[in-house]
Amino acid sequence: MPALEKVSSNRVSTGYLTKYKFPSSSLSLPTQFNLFVPSSASSSSPVPVLFYLAGLTCNEDTGAQKGGFLNKAGEEGIAVVFPDTSPRGAGVEGEDDDWQLGTGAGFYLNATSEKWKKHYNMYDLIVKELPEVLKEANLGLDFSKVSIMGHSMGGHGAMSIYLKNPGQYKSASAFAPACNPSKTPWGINAFTNYLHTVTRSSPPSEWLQYDSTHLLQNFEAEAHLLVDVGTEDDFLKKGQLEPKALESVGKEGVEVRLQDGFDHSYYFISTFAPEHVAYHAKFLKA
Amino acid sequence: MPALEKVSSNRVSTGYLTKYKFPSSSLSLPTQFNLFVPSSASSSSPVPVLFYLAGLTCNEDTGAQKGGFLNKAGEEGIAVVFPDTSPRGAGVEGEDDDWQLGTGAGFYLNATSEKWKKHYNMYDLIVKELPEVLKEANLGLDFSKVSIMGHSMGGHGAMSIYLKNPGQYKSASAFAPACNPSKTPWGINAFTNYLHTVTRSSPPSEWLQYDSTHLLQNFEAEAHLLVDVGTEDDFLKKGQLEPKALESVGKEGVEVRLQDGFDHSYYFISTFAPEHVAYHAKFLKA
Numbered sequence: 333m334p335a336l337e338k339v340s341s342n343r344v345s346t347g348y349l350t351k352y353k354f355p356s357s358s359l360s361l362p363t364q365f366n367l368f369v370p371s372s373a374s375s376s377s378p379v380p381v382l383f384y385l386a387g388l389t390c391n392e393d394t395g396a397q398k399g400g401f402l403n404k405a406g407e408e409g410i411a412v413v414f415p416d417t418s419p420r421g422a423g424v425e426g427e428d429d430d431w432q433l434g435t436g437a438g439f440y441l442n443a444t445s446e447k448w449k450k451h452y453n454m455y456d457l458i459v460k461e462l463p464e465v466l467k468e469a470n471l472g473l474d475f476s477k478v479s480i481m482g483h484s485m486g487g488h489g490a491m492s493i494y495l496k497n498p499g500q501y502k503s504a505s506a507f508a509p510a511c512n513p514s515k516t517p518w519g520i521n522a523f524t525n526y527l528h529t530v531t532r533s534s535p536p537s538e539w540l541q542y543d544s545t546h547l548l549q550n551f552e553a554e555a556h557l558l559v560d561v562g563t564e565d566d567f568l569k570k571g572q573l574e575p576k577a578l579e580s581v582g583k584e585g586v587e588v589r590l591q592d593g594f595d596h597s598y599y600f601i602s603t604f605a606p607e608h609v610a611y612h613a614k615f616l617k618a
Numbered sequence: 619m620p621a622l623e624k625v626s627s628n629r630v631s632t633g634y635l636t637k638y639k640f641p642s643s644s645l646s647l648p649t650q651f652n653l654f655v656p657s658s659a660s661s662s663s664p665v666p667v668l669f670y671l672a673g674l675t676c677n678e679d680t681g682a683q684k685g686g687f688l689n690k691a692g693e694e695g696i697a698v699v700f701p702d703t704s705p706r707g708a709g710v711e712g713e714d715d716d717w718q719l720g721t722g723a724g725f726y727l728n729a730t731s732e733k734w735k736k737h738y739n740m741y742d743l744i745v746k747e748l749p750e751v752l753k754e755a756n757l758g759l760d761f762s763k764v765s766i767m768g769h770s771m772g773g774h775g776a777m778s779i780y781l782k783n784p785g786q787y788k789s790a791s792a793f794a795p796a797c798n799p800s801k802t803p804w805g806i807n808a809f810t811n812y813l814h815t816v817t818r819s820s821p822p823s824e825w826l827q828y829d830s831t832h833l834l835q836n837f838e839a840e841a842h843l844l845v846d847v848g849t850e851d852d853f854l855k856k857g858q859l860e861p862k863a864l865e866s867v868g869k870e871g872v873e874v875r876l877q878d879g880f881d882h883s884y885y886f887i888s889t890f891a892p893e894h895v896a897y898h899a900k901f902l903k904a
Contacts, residue, residue, distance in 0.1 A: 342883050397884065400888070597628050603630050
């Protein structure tokens with residue numbers, strides 16, 4: 333297991349936010365993440381863990397700096413992990429040309445197309461490698477109590493990861509997520525490029541494995557999923573988010589809320605951040 | 619009175635954050651600021667106003683995005699004004715060469731030296747022009763109830779403005795402020811450049827009029843001043859802040875708190891932001 337290199341550390345809320353770097357085997361590149369750990373955490377009294385997946389163009393700092401999660405997380409005694417949104421410096425042709433693909437746009441999947449598959453494996457990083465690396469580092473985190481949330485592309489990531497791994501996460505929540513990416517522009521663009529699609533059904537099964545609406549239709553466990561979308565979100569209006577698709581599955585335990593007047597920005601996130609942390613605390617501390 | 623041009627608007631907390639632009643007569647240039655107004659505000663039921671002055675290198679967005687003030691301000695029903703930290707595009711030779719002087723470093727004073735005096739008049743902007751422009755715009759703000767806070771250079775600004783204008787502000791607070799700038803490097807550099815110093819006493823009286831420690835020694839009104847400084851703040855260690863100078867004045871109503879382990883960053887500010895808003899609410903809503 334690779335050693336975590338400490339990049340920086342800031343006292344915040346009831347603990348510390350530390351930025352770490354390590355050579356990721358999922359990405360075949362070094363990656364950075366921020367980790368908030370409340371001071372109450374110790375190996376004899378480990379704390380629950382909440383992942384926050386950021387959206388397009390963002391990185392490991394965005395949610396930590398602008399999300400407004402940390403005071404509530406500190407009060408609840410919950411650690412928060414802020415991963416990056418993609419590999420950095422993979423050197424794939426064109427990866428820096430389009431804010432919707434490549435750098436800053438990993439889409440939380442494992443790429444299978446020749447061009448992208450060596451480095452663009454954010455799914456494995458989030459679901460498998462980061463938890464292993466963090467367990468190994470012995471930081472007072474309880475990986476039997478993990479939840480996951482995210483924004484926009486990261487909302488898609490949080491929901492699809494939650495729904496693909498029943499039992500691994502206690503709950504999921506999302507701000508303005510792409511709910512049905514196999515049918516909406518960001519997702520179609522990402523899946524077309526990242527995934528080596530053999531089948532020609534529409535949408536292909538390789539796409540549906542990362543589509544939260546599809547996954548929810550087939551999710552047999554009890555769901556704990558909270559989704560907030562602002563009514564003035566331009567990406568909602570442009571058909572990128574489609575929360576109604578998710579809601580129309582009619583699954584118990586899935587709450588989709590339209591928040592009047594809010595947009596796609598971190599001002600929206602920071603308004604409801606404490607509520608989302610409290611939502612997860614209910615399941616993480618049950 | 620110049621018209622306010624709306625640049626952007628975001629729903630946040632219990633209201634809206636709106637970015638405005640207007641031609642400032644103090645700066646002889648257009649300037650931008652952000653204004654949070656809780657939805658409860660109206661001309662028949664105006665709300666108190668809290669100014670937040672940001673530090674070196676920052677602008678009108680920094681405190682709004684990273685400060686963590688807005689949920690508490692919304693809950694308390696208080697408006698928050700986030701001005702810029704300097705004129706922009708003044709064209710003064712060298713103004714973009716040094717992060718401690720010129721652009722992003724207006725020091726909340728009125729410049730008197732030939733080189734800077736046309737544009738660098740942030741004191742008049744904050745103390746006189748912005749309140750007048752906002753009153754005129756009829757946005758449901760109660761300018762009989764105003765308080766002021768800030769960070770670092772902006773903490774110096776908030777405290778010195780509060781202490782120079784007894785009765786105009788109900789209270790002041792600061793995160794990691796430069797408390798004794800006539801004797802510390804940032805202040806000496808700023809005052810040497812911005813102020814046309816005639817007297818040769820040490821420090822000159824032109825400097826002392828912006829030095830909070832000096833102003834507090836001569837402040838005869840009842841003080842309501844809260845100061846937080848982190849013990850791991852590098853600028854504290856480098857002698858830029860000198861909270862002990864302020865504390866040693868021994869003025870009742872001035873609380874200087876050293877916060878264990880915190881540094882100079884917005885992680886520090888966001889941790890104590892709700893407490894500062896609550897502190898001001900006590901006086902603004904008395």
